[in-house]
Every structure is written in structure tokens, then in C-alpha cells.
Amino acid sequence: MTVSRETFDVLVVGGGHAGIEAAWAAAQLGARVGLVTTNPDRIGLMPCNPAVGGPGKSQLVFEITALGGLMGRLADATAIHTRTLNQSKGPAVRSLRVQVERDAYAVEAQRVLLAHPNVQAVRGEVAHLWIEAGHLCGVQLVDGRRLAGRAVVLSAGTFLSGVVWYGRQSRPAGRQGEPPARFLSQSLRAVGHRLMRFKTGTPPRIRADSVNYGALEVVPPDDPPGSFTGTPGPHAAAMPTWTTRTTARTHRLIQENLHLSPLYAGDIEGIGPRYCPSIEDKVVRFADKDSHLLFVEPDGIHTSELYLQGFSSSLPPELQEEMVRSLPGFERAVIQRYAYAVEYDAVDPTELTPGLQSKKLPGLFTAGQINGTSGYEEAAAQGLLAGVNAARFAAGEPEVHLPRESGYIGVLIDDLVHRGVDEPYRMMTSRVELRLLCRADNADERMVPYAVRWGLRPKADLERVEAKYARVRAELERLARVRVDGVSGLHYLRRPEASYAALLERGLGPEVPLTPEEAYQVEVRAKYAGYIERQIRLRERLRELSAYRLPAGLDYRTVHNLSREAMEKLERVRPATVAEAARIPGLRDSDITALLVHLARTREPAGA
Known part of the structure; x- marks a missing residue:
């Protein structure tokens, strides 16, 4: 058996949207990345619809962009048609959809990604995970080569034991004209992962x-x-x-x-x-x-x-x-x-941590349709987080994740790892409890602090975002003092027919004009102030439950009055907090109460 002379910090298997973001994020953090694909010319290929965004999905892309990811940048560079959906509805559900030049998108993805000095494309099909003495060492290719890597991200899309159907005729394939990943499913089962069988399709x-x-x-x-x-x-x-x-x-x-x-x-x-x-x-x-x-x-x-x-x-x-x-x-x-x-085969995502690391094999991460999701945007969001954590694992640093209340990516990951899936998961605005706080237009305010903390963006970017929202807050405070038709400027903007642009036309704007983006923030925050305040209170209640941490080794058989179903699900998912436990399907209010009582009795309540 030959061993590759190349040793990587992170190996990314698959060059779709998840693989692109995983490789880019890991490389941005300084990791040496080997991007393993059967054909580097297919990196970034759009096998289904030639578009990025849409309801629920565009919010993901805005967050990916704010975190320093590539999808929004690639879509903008190759756009041929843009349309904002739900314009007549509230700001929480307005969604951008960008039609792209399909082939140009792939070319641009390859140009940007493979130009990164830390990314190297490796042509080959992965046969197995390379494991020695219970430790992940890298991957083994079908030609016998072994690629050493401290962490591995599997982003195999629909290729795991893939079979395509035309009528009642079938043949092995990951997508039209490309062979499937024939052996990886066996490797995943061998380390203890439960696999599911999902289906998707594409139009003519x-x-x-x-x-x-x-x-x-x-x-x-x-x-x-x-x-x-x-x-x-x-x-x-x-x-x-x-x-x-x-x-x-x-x-x-x-x-x-x-x-x-x-x-x-x-x-x-x-x-x-x-x-x-x-x-x-x-x-x-x-x-x-x-x-x-x-x-x-x-x-x-x-x-x-x-x-x-x-x-x-x-x-x-x-x-x-x-x-x-x-x-x-x-x-x-x-x-x-x-x-x-x-x-195709998919792993049970409840067997993953909130950082998308396997609970069965440290150093193994999965992202995209392999985790039971559908869609380019969902895949890219997972790829970015998996790439960050793979690089951190390779560097000996602790895992990070996005809490549910932070936005759409947080909800996506939380749903996957704590609720699991019984069909391909698609992100929708209705899944997000705090969607008025987690709009597409304020993704920078929510995500850039994480990007800077993790090392994906420079501190100067955060300073610019903080200055932007400081100007927005200052203008809201000024409007509270301005009188318009006998009421404050803030109360005036809450009228259905009122607009910030109308205030400016009347000469009631600030001395230094705001940018269009800042002016939009002012109008949204003034017009929806009551609803926003209500969601802020909901966010605080959710955070209170998150403060109650569940010990990693808790024996749920010792929790009095816990139902058998809850006991089995808690043992399998192993939530970190009571808030995470409350989101597991099938757990009743009485089960959550039993957990809180148990924590109080064992003096493990608020995770101070």
C-alpha cells in the first residue's frame, strides 16, 4: 500500500457547494487543504437549478457571505437575472433569488478556490476512511493511495451509493454521466453511523x-x-x-x-x-x-x-x-x-455534534446532502461550518457552532443534529422562530462578529459593521425627538403609508445622510418596533432554557418521571442543554420538567 507524500491538515471529499465552502473556510484559517474529487473540472457544477437563493435560502446565502464564504460572491459575479421575492410582504420573508450563468459559476468557483495557496485539488475516488487504532488518519483512494489528513470533511452530495432512475430503468450514478461513490457508505457503517436512503430529482x-x-x-x-x-x-x-x-x-x-x-x-x-x-x-x-x-x-x-x-x-x-x-x-x-x-445514502445527522463532527469518529465531519438536506444553499452553509471546525480540530482548537437564535444557519444545524430528518430537509422562513430578528438585511450585524472571532474576516470588517449600526441607532434616537405631524418621527414611521424617504423629502433627515442600507434599517426597526421587541423577549426566554446544561455523562435512567421514549431519544441525541432537549421531536413538556427537577436536585442548574 502506498502512502501519499502529501500530508494535509484537512481533506475535503467532494467539490460541490458544501465542499467548496469547507475547503475555502479551512484554507482561510491557515489549514493545508486537499480537495479530493474524481474530476476537478466539475467543481462548482450546478446539477439542478441554475439559481441561488429564494425564500429561506437567500437568508442562508446572506449569512454565508457575512461569514466570509464564497456562494454569494460567486452568484453575484455570474448573475444574469435577479428578483426579490415576497416584496409585498414583511422584511422577515423578503428573499433574493439570483439566476446565474451555470457554466460560468463553476469556472468562477474553480478560479477562486484553486487559486488559494492553501488549497490543492487531488483527482481520485475515495474508497475508505483511513483509520488506525481507532484514530482517523485520512482517506484511502481506490487506486491504493493514502492521503494523510488530521481531519476529513465528507461532502459527497448525492453520490453515496447513488442510483439514477429513468422510468423503471436504473443504473449506478451520482448524477447524470458521473459514477457514484461506491465504497464510502460501507466505511461509514463500519464506524457506527446509521445510514438513511433519500431521493431527489431534476427536470428536463x-x-x-x-x-x-x-x-x-x-x-x-x-x-x-x-x-x-x-x-x-x-x-x-x-x-x-x-x-x-x-x-x-x-x-x-x-x-x-x-x-x-x-x-x-x-x-x-x-x-x-x-x-x-x-x-x-x-x-x-x-x-x-x-x-x-x-x-x-x-x-x-x-x-x-x-x-x-x-x-x-x-x-x-x-x-x-x-x-x-x-x-x-x-x-x-x-x-x-x-x-x-x-x-443516495445519507447519515443520520443526530449522530453529529453542533459543529458537524461525527460523534462516532473524532476528526470526521460531514456537510451537505450527506446530512439529509436538499439544496445548494443548505449544503454551502454546512460546508462553511464543517470547514471551520475541521481546521480547528487539525490545529487542536475547540469546536465552535452558531446558536439557534443567531440566524438561519443556526436553525438549520440545530434542526439537523437535535431533531433529525425523515425526508430531505429544506430551509424555509417558517422554521425560524426569530425570523424578524434574523432578516437577510441584517446578516452582517449578526454574523460578522462570529467571522472575526473565528478568523474568517479581519477586525476592520467588524469595525465597519459596528459603525454602520451605531449610525442606525443614533438616527432612531434622533427620530424619537423629532416631531412630525404632532407625533415623534418613530411613531410617524409606524403608520402604514409612512416612509423614511418621505421624511427626507420634508427636510427632516439627519445632517449627515445615511446610506441606502442604513436608511432601510432605520425604517424597518421603526416600523416593526413592537414586533421586534416581542421577538427579543422570546429570544431571552430561549436563552434561559439554554443556560440549563445537561452533564455529558448523564444517565437518563436516573431521571425520575422521564418517559421511556424520551429516555431513548435523549440517550441517542445527547443534547448539551435543556433547550436542545426541548427541540427533540417526541419529548413532552413533562419530560422537560423532569429534566429541570433532576438538575435542581443534583445542583446542576444554570450553567453559570
Whole structure:
């Protein structure tokens, strides 16, 4: 057996969105990173929709950007269409969605990541984790090479024992045209991890010159364009997108051919995402609907392909032809790449720490779809945190994490490691209890302090953010003293028709004008002051429960009045605090009370 001459601090397995952020974060902290992938030219490839963001997801990207990650930067650099969703709703749910040039995104990701002096791409397929005497030493490749690493991040996406389905025909693959990771599942089981089987899918790609755009409804880009970094790319408003709808003929074709679907025929064992179902699943589950909205999105400015969002399917290719041509505008459409479903293995995320480290094998971290999530943004967020902690582990430093109340990434990780998943997890604004405090627009205020503390950003960045919000607070204090129509400026802004811009037009602004971003913060904080105060009180109550720490070696059999179900779940998850225990599905209020009483009796209450 040969051993590679290269010894890395961190080995990252997989070059998708999780792998990119893990490698970048670890490298930024000074770790020597080996990025192991079967083909470095596929790093950053977007195998599904050519877009970043959307409800719940854009909030993740703003937080990744504030923490010093790459996803927002890459999306802005390659944007061809931006649109802010939920504009008519409150600021908590407004979400940016950036359509990107798909191929350019991958090129830009490779250019930026592989230019980092601490990152080296290693071509190869990982066969096994390299473990000696119970300690993780690195990974072993299928060609016999061993790569030494103090920490390993697995970000294998849908490749773990992946199988793709076209109708009832299947073949091993991680995604279209690429082989699966054939051996890693066995390695994970060997160290004690429980694996689950999940499923996802992708729509067909349509030849752009075969579509009748006159029959489609145009969705124009925002003007001016939005961005994650504050600097829109040069082509951010270059393209429209379009919409069409399914028809009665579409639904009839699907209903008459469900026996050809591997999902309905029982061939697929994996559980699919509830919030991103296939078109056949939507037709069956929502039989009362006459049609379903579909989004037609270009893969680039000069692309030959269109992405048909909302039309994911695992039905046979010949049937897909008829289904697509039943859509308005697609009567003569030509499919360049057919839709398919993919089944893959995922680890049980309750077997991970809040820093995404395996509880079974120190030094092993996992991120992305391997943890039971779906979506680029969820994967990138996990990759960043796993990369930070892998670098810290390699340097002998303690693990860090983001508390739930800090924002969307905190909620995502907390849900995964304490609640677990029984289907691919998708981030949504409704999952976040404190979403009015954790908006996309104040991600810098919440995340930059962590980024600086962890070493991902310089202290000067924090000073700029602190100065920005000091100006916002000063303006709110000034408005409390200004009289407008007989009331204070703050009370004036709480009127539905009032705006900060109207105050400025009346000459009631500060001597030194605020930036547009600062002015927006003033208006939001004034207009929603009552709701924000309510959420601040809720945050404090959640923190109180978090102060009650559970001893690491607590024998839950000694806790009086604890239900058997609670005992089993607490033993498996091993929460650090009562707050974490309260979020485990199946635990009742009486179980939480039993824990608090036990802590009081054993003099282990507030973790002072």
C-alpha cells in the first residue's frame, strides 16, 4: 500500500457547494487543504437549478457571505437575472433569488478556490476512511493511495451509493454521466453511523431555440438588480425568465402512466423532498388542481438550454417528450437532457455534534446532502461550518457552532443534529422562530462578529459593521425627538403609508445622510418596533432554557418521571442543554420538567 507524500491538515471529499465552502473556510484559517474529487473540472457544477437563493435560502446565502464564504460572491459575479421575492410582504420573508450563468459559476468557483495557496485539488475516488487504532488518519483512494489528513470533511452530495432512475430503468450514478461513490457508505457503517436512503430529482433541459416564447409570460429582472455582496455582477439584469403552466393533457398523460414511475411502482426506496416534489407527485397529491405553475429559466446568456423548474420527473424519456409538448409554448420543444430521479445514502445527522463532527469518529465531519438536506444553499452553509471546525480540530482548537437564535444557519444545524430528518430537509422562513430578528438585511450585524472571532474576516470588517449600526441607532434616537405631524418621527414611521424617504423629502433627515442600507434599517426597526421587541423577549426566554446544561455523562435512567421514549431519544441525541432537549421531536413538556427537577436536585442548574 502506498502512502501519499502529501500530508494535509484537512481533506475535503467532494467539490460541490458544501465542499467548496469547507475547503475555502479551512484554507482561510491557515489549514493545508486537499480537495479530493474524481474530476476537478466539475467543481462548482450546478446539477439542478441554475439559481441561488429564494425564500429561506437567500437568508442562508446572506449569512454565508457575512461569514466570509464564497456562494454569494460567486452568484453575484455570474448573475444574469435577479428578483426579490415576497416584496409585498414583511422584511422577515423578503428573499433574493439570483439566476446565474451555470457554466460560468463553476469556472468562477474553480478560479477562486484553486487559486488559494492553501488549497490543492487531488483527482481520485475515495474508497475508505483511513483509520488506525481507532484514530482517523485520512482517506484511502481506490487506486491504493493514502492521503494523510488530521481531519476529513465528507461532502459527497448525492453520490453515496447513488442510483439514477429513468422510468423503471436504473443504473449506478451520482448524477447524470458521473459514477457514484461506491465504497464510502460501507466505511461509514463500519464506524457506527446509521445510514438513511433519500431521493431527489431534476427536470428536463430544453433546447432554447425550440420554444415559442410568445406563448410564455415574461418575468423581468429587478431594476436595479439585487445582490448578495452589495455589488451586482455586470450582467445581473441581462435576461428575463418566463412562466408556463401544466395542462389537462399533461395531467392525463401522468395519471395514465403512473405504473411507469419507479416511485409509484415501488422501485425507489428512498424518501423524496416534500417541499420540492416531482411533477407526477404534485399531480397525484393535488388532484383538485387544474394546472401547476412552471418557471422557464435560461442556463446562461448564450446557452442552448432552458431549465424547466417545477417539472422534475422520473418517468421514461419517451413519455417526457409528450409531457413537455403538452405545455403552452413547448409544442415543438426538443429535450436535450432528460429528467431523472437519484437515490443516495445519507447519515443520520443526530449522530453529529453542533459543529458537524461525527460523534462516532473524532476528526470526521460531514456537510451537505450527506446530512439529509436538499439544496445548494443548505449544503454551502454546512460546508462553511464543517470547514471551520475541521481546521480547528487539525490545529487542536475547540469546536465552535452558531446558536439557534443567531440566524438561519443556526436553525438549520440545530434542526439537523437535535431533531433529525425523515425526508430531505429544506430551509424555509417558517422554521425560524426569530425570523424578524434574523432578516437577510441584517446578516452582517449578526454574523460578522462570529467571522472575526473565528478568523474568517479581519477586525476592520467588524469595525465597519459596528459603525454602520451605531449610525442606525443614533438616527432612531434622533427620530424619537423629532416631531412630525404632532407625533415623534418613530411613531410617524409606524403608520402604514409612512416612509423614511418621505421624511427626507420634508427636510427632516439627519445632517449627515445615511446610506441606502442604513436608511432601510432605520425604517424597518421603526416600523416593526413592537414586533421586534416581542421577538427579543422570546429570544431571552430561549436563552434561559439554554443556560440549563445537561452533564455529558448523564444517565437518563436516573431521571425520575422521564418517559421511556424520551429516555431513548435523549440517550441517542445527547443534547448539551435543556433547550436542545426541548427541540427533540417526541419529548413532552413533562419530560422537560423532569429534566429541570433532576438538575435542581443534583445542583446542576444554570450553567453559570
